[in-house]
Amino acid sequence: MIQWLNLTNLLNDKRRARNRTQIDSGMRALAYLGLGAGLMYFLDPDRGRRRRALARDRMAHTANVLGGAADTTARDLSHRVHGLLAEGSHLFSDQEVSDEELEARVRSKLGRAVSHPHAIAVAVKQGRVALSGPILAGEVKGLLKGVSKIPGVRVVKDALMAHMQAGDTPGLQGGKPRTRNRTNWTPTKRLFAGAAGGALMSYCMKRRDLAAAGLGTLGFGLVVRALTNLETKRLVGIGDSAVMAQKTININAPVERVYEFFTKCQNFPRFMTKVREVRQTGTGRSHWIVAGPMGLPIKWTAQITENIPNQRVAWETMPGSLVKSSGTIQFRPNNNGGAQVEIKLLYNPIMGAVGHALARFFGVDPKSEMDADLLRMKTMIETGHAPHDAAKPPSQNHSSVRERVFAGAGQKSR
Numbered sequence: 219m220i221q222w223l224n225l226t227n228l229l230n231d232k233r234r235a236r237n238r239t240q241i242d243s244g245m246r247a248l249a250y251l252g253l254g255a256g257l258m259y260f261l262d263p264d265r266g267r268r269r270r271a272l273a274r275d276r277m278a279h280t281a282n283v284l285g286g287a288a289d290t291t292a293r294d295l296s297h298r299v300h301g302l303l304a305e306g307s308h309l310f311s312d313q314e315v316s317d318e319e320l321e322a323r324v325r326s327k328l329g330r331a332v333s334h335p336h337a338i339a340v341a342v343k344q345g346r347v348a349l350s351g352p353i354l355a356g357e358v359k360g361l362l363k364g365v366s367k368i369p370g371v372r373v374v375k376d377a378l379m380a381h382m383q384a385g386d387t388p389g390l391q392g393g394k395p396r397t398r399n400r401t402n403w404t405p406t407k408r409l410f411a412g413a414a415g416g417a418l419m420s421y422c423m424k425r426r427d428l429a430a431a432g433l434g435t436l437g438f439g440l441v442v443r444a445l446t447n448l449e450t451k452r453l454v455g456i457g458d459s460a461v462m463a464q465k466t467i468n469i470n471a472p473v474e475r476v477y478e479f480f481t482k483c484q485n486f487p488r489f490m491t492k493v494r495e496v497r498q499t500g501t502g503r504s505h506w507i508v509a510g511p512m513g514l515p516i517k518w519t520a521q522i523t524e525n526i527p528n529q530r531v532a533w534e535t536m537p538g539s540l541v542k543s544s545g546t547i548q549f550r551p552n553n554n555g556g557a558q559v560e561i562k563l564l565y566n567p568i569m570g571a572v573g574h575a576l577a578r579f580f581g582v583d584p585k586s587e588m589d590a591d592l593l594r595m596k597t598m599i600e601t602g603h604a605p606h607d608a609a610k611p612p613s614q615n616h617s618s619v620r621e622r623v624f625a626g627a628g629q630k631s632r
Contacts, residue, residue, distance in 0.1 A: 291405035315370030317342045331361045337389030345372035352389040355380040408444040415440030463563045473557040488604045489594040
């Protein structure tokens with residue numbers, strides 16, 4: 219029996235050693251692959267110098283952001299420690315709180331808990347707090363719970379008049395809703411989550427077995443969540459709005475001309491650097507081919523969901539598209555006789571916000587590229603000359619860009 223147990227233990231040790239060797243080999247292969255790809259990217263003879271300069275700028279920006287985040291985290295941690303100490307002292311203190319002081323505490327809580335604090339009357343007598351007045355129904359539970367936790371409060375009397383909507387109630391007009399954003403972590407919570415994630419990753423590197431690999435993956439997720447402060451579903455790409463980009467630009471051209479330009483999808487490759495091809499596939503539907511990270515093509519099909527001439531255009535990608543996105547374009551006349559264009563883009567790249575960060579590392583940042591593309595578009599509409607760094611630069615053997623871009627009704631608007 220003892221020999222059988224020894225043999226079983228020996229086989230288990232060999233199996234663990236084999237698994238550890240396989241994990242080590244896989245990690246080394248990934249490290250070498252990443253190192254090779256990074257060297258090819260930054261030592262490229264044509265664009266390597268510019269990429270290295272951009273990397274230095276991003277590192278300097280990151281250092282500044284981390285410095286500010288460290289100061290913010292230190293202040294938040296200090297405030298929370300002092301708050302916990304103050305609450306602890308109240309728990310072990312029998313000192314009576316005056317009615318005036320307790321009312322001031324309740325009033326302070328009202329300003330953080332409800333959207334119309336001045337509509338609520340507060341009466342305090344020997345630790346008994348009576349609340350009355352109009353309030354939105356969705357705020358009652360949070361207010362009563364918050365007031366009951368105030369040091370010195372013994373009993374809370376609810377005489378509030380709850381309303382599902384503000385309606386015509388005078389005390390509920392205006393105001394700002396007090397909704398707590400539970401997806402954003404406080405600086406202190408991010409600090410401890412990042413520390414815990416780093417500890418799990420260190421444990422994974424030390425043990426190097428399958429169980430430790432799972433814990434290391436969890437630790438990596440905690441570190442990324444703490445660094446980005448984005449909810450998990452946005453990080454991994456669940457949903458439709460992992461990344462948002464918004465831009466407003468003024469164009470010295472009539473709104474009608476600008477609107478017509480945007481509704482002709484074949485114009486986009488003439489001023490955008492990453493859009494290789496856009497072709498119309500049906501009424502309000504178009505097929506896009508865009509250069510992704512390292513030049514790899516990414517394809518999707520978009521459908522126009524709203525089209526109000528000279529005012530608004532909205533679109534979204536069709537189900538099954540590799541990259542999910544949606545957006546709106548608003549057209550308004552400005553004070554100079556031109557057009558003000560406001561673009562809002564929501565997109566969900568592969569792997570969500572993590573994929574967006576990797577794309578930025580390889581030089582594909584839709585936010586920055588949208589700014590540059592809109593400036594090229596502005597110049598193209600105002601001058602009629604297409605940029606030479608677009609995906610489809612102008613050809614001298616064809617008619618002028620202005621004639622191709624603003625054919626038909628566009629010429630009449632001039």
